[in-house]
Amino acid sequence: MTTFDDRERxxxxxxxxxxxxxxxxxARRNKLLGQWAANLMKLTPEEAEAxxxxxxxxxxxxxxDEDVVRKLLGDLTAAGVEVDDAMVRKAIEEQAIEARRQLMESK
Incomplete structure (x- = not known):
């Protein structure tokens, strides 16, 4: 039974x-997405961090991810940035890959 318990643990x-x-x-992906969007909106470094x-x-x-897509689309559109749903979803995919890469390198 010990082997089974060990496997379960x-x-x-x-x-x-x-x-x-x-x-x-x-979380890292969303931070990178925030930086991506802040860059498009031309925010200051302090505003970009916030x-x-x-x-x-x-x-x-x-x-x-729908809440993040809505936020990014709404904020970018309000800032006058030409963006659509597909562009935001592509950025999500790209930043997820980058976030995973960064976390793997930090180990």
């Missing part, structure tokens, strides 16, 4: 580690 540990990594990738934090916070409004 190993799976639980791996699951917890994978969930933590997914959370960190999403905006990145706001994009990270937007992730917690509902499950999935």
């Amino acid at each position: 190993a799976f639980e540990t791996k699951f917890a580690r994978d969930e933590e990594m997914a959370f960190r990738v999403t 905006y990145s934090r706001a994009v990270i916070q937007a992730e917690f409004e509902e499950a999935g």
Whole structure:
């Protein structure tokens, strides 16, 4: 029975580690998205940092990426930036790859 218990604990540990990594990738991705959007809106470095934090916070409004897409689309459009849904979703994919790369390099 010890082998079974050890395997169960190993799976639980791996699951917890994978969930933590997914959370960190999403948070980093959202920070990078905030920087991307801030650059398009020509914000100052201080405003860009605050905006990145706001994009990270937007992730917690509902499950999935729709809350982040809505925030970015709304803010970019309000700032007069020519952007559409497809452009924002492409940026999400690109920044997710970059976020994963950065986290893997930091280990």
